[in-house]
Amino acid sequence: MPLPCPPPPSDLCAQFQQLDRLLLALRPYWQLRPFAELQLPWENNPDLQAFLARLSDEQLDRLEANMQSRTAALAPFIPEVDTLMALSQAQPLPLQRAPLQDAALSFGVPGRKWQQVTAFCATLPQESLPFLEWCAGKGHLGRVLHRVHGHPVTSLELQTELCHAGDRLTQRHGSNCRMQACDVLSDEVLQHLQPGQHAVALHACGQLHLQLLQQASRQQVQRVSLSPCCYHLIAADRYQPLSEHAQASPLRLSRHDLRLAVQETVTAGARERRHRDREFHWRLSFDLLQRILRGKNSYLNCPAVPRSLLGKRFRDFCAYMAQHKGLTLDPALDYDRFEREGLARTAIVSRIELVRHLFRRPLELWLVLDRALYLQQQGYRVTVGEFCDYRLTPRNLLILASRT
Secondary structure (H helix, E strand, C coil), X not given: CCCCCCCCCCCHHHHHHHHHHHHHHCHHHHCCCHHHCCCCCCCCCHHHHHHHHHXXXXXXXXXXXXXXXXXXXXXXXXXXXXXXXXXXXXXXXXXCCCCCCCHHHHCCCCHHHHHHHHHHHHCCCCCCCCEEECCCCXXXXXXHHHHHHCCCEXXXXXXXXXXXXXXXHHHHHCCCEEEEECCCCCHHHHHHCXXXXXEEEEEEEHHHHHHHHHHHHHCCCCEEEEEEECCCCCCCCECCCCCHHHHCCCCCCEHHHHHHCCCCCCCCCHHHHHHHHHHHHHHHHHHHHHHHHHCCCCCCCCCCCCHHHHHCCHHHHHHHHHHHHCCCCCXXXXXXXXXXXXXXXXXXXXXXXXXXXXXXXXXXXXXXHHHHHHHHHCCEEEEEEECCCCCCCCCCEEEEEEEC
């Protein structure tokens, strides 16, 4: 029986519940570890398996590059996908003003970052509250907020060198902004949170933005405007839902699951893409090797690697991984063999990822709605929408909350 039409965007609870039901029903397609699979894992959907096997690498690349094409290609094999995509839509937030154009203020700010900052600010209502900027970096957002609204800004940042850099920029532009060195995960942050404030955070990561939501609501901060990022950077091994609705859901998310929500990027340069593709290939090649070395046909979690290692040889990559996992490499090892077999395996894993990537936005919206519903429970009036086009940043969702 098909699900009803998606609810209007204002009905966050209904949208969350329908999205939750579909994500639960479709878990076999996304809640798995592609690197652990040696073959396509959907034997109970032979038509999907056959379609994926027929795809050329060029077709695969085109589908990966275009969300609409990917959805249209895979929907015939997963009928619920069309409903899932409809539920995963967030409306663009109305602009309260044109994005700021200020060549002097934007000097030294990377172009894409500047566009994100000004788009974020353009959605915020005009008001008389002072701002508290969370995880501020050099305070670029705070200076734009002060220029647009004219109200003082306190910018909290852990790294003192960034605070000093932000102070120099503030002095240059004559802004009423104050950089404050502060660990927002500690109790010292409480002295900076006041009821008569507007707390803002643009792309605060994982545990950092969770702390903002929890502490700002406890301190009854008047307004909170948050664009979350890096949902997987949390303190616990598994995601701890915030809202009563998410806590009641049977859906349980690991850090690996949370990474899916932030896998899409639109800013990688050619060199970065080459490094990413090489690491993808080499990790799969080493996975085949480690199964033999350990005598266990199972996936092994391996550490992150320094970027410089990707400019060396595959044998150097293997030596690094083996050292970190306590494995011994035979001097006569045929590295070319494993590199060839790993390259063949990238075709399988890439096709598994193609299917999983249908669920990036639905999962991200589930997480954002959990945060929005939590704020509703704390007495806030909440709106969720997009503050910019996803081509500027896929992390374009913004939570606007005001105490009722």
